Amino acid sequence: MKRLMLAAALAAAALGAPAAARDLTIVSWGGAYQDAQRAVYFQPFMQARGIRLLEETWDGGVGVLRAKMQSGANNWDVVQVEGEELLVGCEEGLFERIDWARVGGRDAYRPDAVHECGVGAIYYSFVLAYDRARIAGEGPRSWADFWDVQRFPGKRALRRGPKTNLEIALLADGVPANQVYATLRSPAGIDRAFAKLDQLRPHLVWWTAGAQPPQLLASGEVAMTSAYNGRISAANRNDGRNFAIVWTNSLYTIDSWVIMKGSPNLAHAYAFLAFAGQPERQAQLPPRIPYGVPALGAEALIPDAVKPDLPTSPANIATAIQLDDSFWLENIDRLTQRFNAWAAR
C-alpha cells in the first residue's frame, strides 16, 4: 500500500501536478493509540480550526523517513517518532527546526520533551504483559521470568529489532538496571545480550505494530509479550480483557512530533502542534489510553483513577530505565544489521 502510494506520488510529481494542494497529513502509530489521538486531537482540531487533516500510520524506522525525503515526493507533514529517530532525522536534516514561539514556548513543556526538531507527544513504557485468564495463580514478575519457559510454558513475543530487546535480555540476565547501557557499550555486553536472546529463540515470535501484542495475548498465541503499556490497558478497558502489566524494569521513553522538512503545510502543522500542546487538551488523552503527557499543567487535570496506570506514576517509574537515545543514535544501524542476521538464522 505504501509502495503503491509512493508510486502514485512519483507519478503525480512526474506529471507536474502541484504538490501543495494536499491536506495536512499526520502520521502516528495506529490502533488503540491513534483512536485515542483521533478523539482527543484530530477531530476536535478539525472542528475548531476548520482545517482538513489526513491520517496515516507507520511502524517506525528512520529509513522510511529518509525514503520519503530522498524520493522528493514526501506526502507526510507531521509524524510521531521515537527518540533515536528524532535525533538521527534532526541531524540528517529530515525535519524542520521547531519554532517554539509558535507552539506555546519551551517553558510550556517538561524540559525532556523539548528538542530543536521535536515537540514531546507522550511518555510511555515497554512493559512485560500477560493474560491473567491464561496464567492463573502467581504470574511472572520480572524479565527473568520471561525467560522461564518451565514455569510459564508458551511462546514469547518481542518487538522485531534490536532496540528494547537487548536491554530486556541483559535485565533478564541479571544486569542491574543502572548498568544496562554501560554493558551494552562494550562488545562483550552486546554478545551477552544476543547470547541471552539465543536461549529464548525457539520460543520467540516478533511483533512490529503496537496493536499486535494485545492480539497475540488475546488469541493465546503467546504467553507473554513486551508491549506498550497503553495498548494493554486499552485492551482491558475497551475489549474486556484481563491482561496484567509487570512494571518492574520497564523501559521508559518519549515520543515526539516532528514536522517533515519542506512541508507545504507548515502553518497548519504548527497550528496542530499548538492545538495539541494545550494542557487541558492533553489531559484528555490518559483517560482514553494511559500515556503520560508533556504539557506543564496537564498532570493536575488528569483524573486520579487513571494515574496508577501511567508510566510516569512514582510506583511505576521507580525501577524503570529510560531508553538511551544517544546509545541508539550511535548503534541502531549496526545492531539492526546484526539483529536481522541473528533473527533470520
Next chain:
Amino acid sequence: MAEAAAGLARRVRRAGLRRRLAAALLVAPLLVFLLIGFAAPIAVLLARGVQDTEVPRVLPRVTAALAAWDGRGLPDDRAFAALVEDMREARAAGTLAQAATRLNYDLNGFRTLMFSTARRLPAPGDDARAALLAADPAWGERATWAALRRAAGPLTDFYLLAAVDLRRDADNRIVPAPPEQAIFRDVLARTFGISLAVTLICLVAGYPVAALLASLPARLAAALLAFVLLPFWTSLLVRTAAWVVLLQREGVVNAALLGLGLVEAPLQMIFTRFAVVLAMAHILLPFMILPLYAVMRAIPPGLTRAAASLGAPPWRVFLRVTWPLSLPGVAAGSLMVFIQALGYYITPALLGGASDQMISWFIAFYASRTVNWGMAAALSVLLLAATAALFTVYARLAGEARVRIA
C-alpha cells in the same frame, strides 16, 4: 499490359505494408507498455545494484584525491584537506547524510564518524590532518580511508559481494563477511529448499488429481475442475489468512486435535516452516494440476488400452505409457510452481517465523524499510541469476527427457 501488372503488384505491396503497419500499431500499445512498465524499471532497479554514486556526488574532492592514493599507509595531506572542504560543503547543503549512510553500509560506525567530525571541522587554512585526527582517531586508520576509496564509484561490486556474504578488506581483497553478519547464502539456500519442497508436494498431490480429471467424462471433469479453480480465483491474501485461522494455537486444527484427544496440548503450527510449506503448496497446487490435466487429456486413451490388452499390468502401463507421456506436463507444472515459489513474500511473512523468511522478505526490507536500494537490487540480481541458471539446467534436462520419450 505490363504497366497494369506492375501497378497491381505495387498496389498489392502497398496493401500488404498497410496491413503490417496496422498490425504493428495494434501491438504497439502493449509493446510500449511492456517497455515502460516492465523492462525499463527492472533494468533501472537492477542497475542500482552496481552503481555507486552517493560518495562521488557528495564528496567529489576527496574522491578525486584518493584516486591517486596507493592504499599503503595514510593518504597525503591533500586528501585530508579535500575531505574537510567536502564535508563543510555537504553539511551546508544537507547532503552529508547520503554519503554517511552509504559509507556506514561498508564500515560500521562511519555514519557517526562523519557527523561527529562534521561538528568539529577546522577553520579554513588550519591543518586539516591534525584537526581530523583530533576530531576522531578513526581518521588515522587505513581501513577508514580504504572504505572511502571503495565507495568512489561510479561502479561497485560492494552490494553484489554483500549479497553472497563477501566483502573487500582494506587491501581490496575479497574476504568472507564476519559470521554474525553472513546470512544471504543461508537465505538463498532456504529459498530454494522451501520452493523445492513445495514443488514436490504439489507434484505428489496434484498428479493423481490431474489423472482422475483426465480420465473422467468431459462434463464431470469440468464440474470437478471447479474445485481446483475456485481456490485459484481466490485472493492469495485471503487464502493465507485462512491458514492463519486454521493453524493458530487456538485455531480450527488444534481445536479438532484436542477435541479428538489426539494431542494433550495445542501444537505449535503457525510461525513454523511447516505452515509456510503447507500453505504455499496449497496456494500453488492449481499451477501444477492445470498443465498436468491439459497434457494428460491429450494422451489418447487407446494407448493405455493397447498396453493393457498386450498384457501389461497396471503399474507397467503407468510407468511405460502414462508417466512418459505426461512428462511435459510434469515439467511445465513443476517449473511454474517452483519459479513462483521462489518469489513468495506474503505467505512466509504471515505464517513463518523469523527463520522461515525467504529472499523476497530481505529485498522488501532493504527497499522499503532501510531504503538501501543497492542491497535490494543486488539481492534481486542474485535471485534472478540463480533462477535463470536453474531454468537453463532444467530446460536442458526436461528437453532430454522428451527426446528420450520420442
